[in-house]
Amino acid sequence: MITIKDIAKLANVSDGTVDRVIHNRKGVSPKTAEKVKNILKENNFLLNPIASALATKKKYRIACLIPKSDKKNQFWKSPNLGILKARKEVTRYGLQIDIAHFDQYDSKSYLKKFKILQKNKPDAFIIAPVFSNETAFIAKELENNSIEYIFINIDNKKYKNIAFIGQDSQRAGFVAGKLMSLGLPKNSKCGVVQFRQSLIDHKAISNRISGFNNYLKEHRNDIKTKLIKISLNDKKNDLTKIKSFLNSAKTVSGIFVPSSRASYIASLLPEYVNTSNFSIIGYDTTEDNIFYLKNDKIQFIISQRSFNQGYEAVHIISDFLIQKKVPQKKTYSPIQIIIKENVDYDSRNKKTFINELSNQ
Structure with a gap:
């Protein structure tokens, strides 16, 4: 060297x-x-990052603003674990990582947590830009103070973020469309689930739906789709909607879930549905999704290695601060097809880190 x-x-x-x-x-x-x-x-x-940090004697601070995870919202557990693993590694360079978790259904929570992080005067931000209007305010605040920021998981071309780490959601939807078409007979009917009343604040979901529909339009225009709006707060009503869709035509053969909530739809699926002739396709290897995948209620999960998104985000912004290494504008996560037979071999980095935490 x-x-x-x-x-x-x-x-x-x-x-x-x-x-x-x-x-x-x-x-x-x-x-x-x-x-x-x-x-x-x-x-x-390339600078030795430890030597460089010691030489500059500068203590950098990185703020991470991401949604909280719980039993109902499992997806963000993985990116958060990735951030925690990277934090353990970069603290030796003199970096401080602050993490604030907001409610992904409450824009006021998003702004409140941002302002809390701001008080520590961070040198850079990692942001999951869930809310459009509030992100515009945050971006302006950071740019006015010459603070660089990167986006994780959700891309938005309107802003001056120096990098994006996440999946190409349009292409991921296209892949889902192809997977669905492989299992559906001619002139089938397929449901497309929407959990939010509006997708204005969730470009990743709307892009997946767009990619899914584009594939079917280009390659399987015999397949008809129907939008199913699900509330998550009224299971009885949601079950009625699913049954109504299943009974709407003899050729109903699949449901596309453009989010990490495929497990919820699988839990509503009546016992009389023959899953050998019916496909549920969703995203992300959450604990519940894996459970239903292994029990043949979900046929395909499209993984984006979300643990790595959090992990890479911290290292990318750390390299930028310490080594002045300008990141590539977009770092795309894999569009990985997970089935029952290969799910146990997915996300080894995450599993190793979870084991490390449990042994501490």
Whole structure:
């Protein structure tokens, strides 16, 4: 591994000059700085992050604003675990990671938690931008104070976030459409579940539905879809809606759930439904989804390795702060098809970390 001393010899300058160029300090002529930068680039020079952090003596603070998870909202447990694992690793670089969890159904909670994090004067933010109007306010606040931020899980092109880590939701919906079409006979009917009254604040869900419909339109226009609005707060009424859909045609053969709640729909499925001829397709390897997958109530889960989203987000923003390493604009998560037979081999990093936590 090439060192600062090696770079100094190649550039015929002192070690101190190279150090000043790396950290953008004054005292180096433009010509010399350009020469050193070219040699650094040619040799793929990377700073030792620990040494760099110690040299700058700067204690960076990163704020993470993500939804809370519970039994009903299991998805965000994985990104949060990824953040916790990365936090254990980057604290040795002198970084402080603050995490605030908000209610993903309450925009006031989102803003309140942001303002709490703001009080600690963080150097950068990791944000799950669930609410559009409130995200516009947050982004403006950060930009006015020259604080960089990245988005996790939900992409939004309207803002100046330096990076996005998450799934290409449009393509993920397209994949779901193809999976559904493989199991459906000609002229079938398929349900598309919507849990929220409005999808304005949830672009990932609306993009998945769009991708799903686009695939069927392009490749299986014989399949008809019907939107099923589910409340989650009234199981009896939700069951009535599912039964009504199942009885609406003889050719009903599948339900697409464009979120992590496929398990809820599977729990409502009447016993008389023959799952060997019926497909439920959803997203994310939550505990409940895995349970119903293993019991043949869900046929396919599309995973996005959400644990890695949280983990990578912390490391990407840490590298940006310590090494001035500009991240690529979009880091896409996998669109991984999970079935009963391979689910136990998914997310080993997450499982290893959970075991580490339980042994502490």
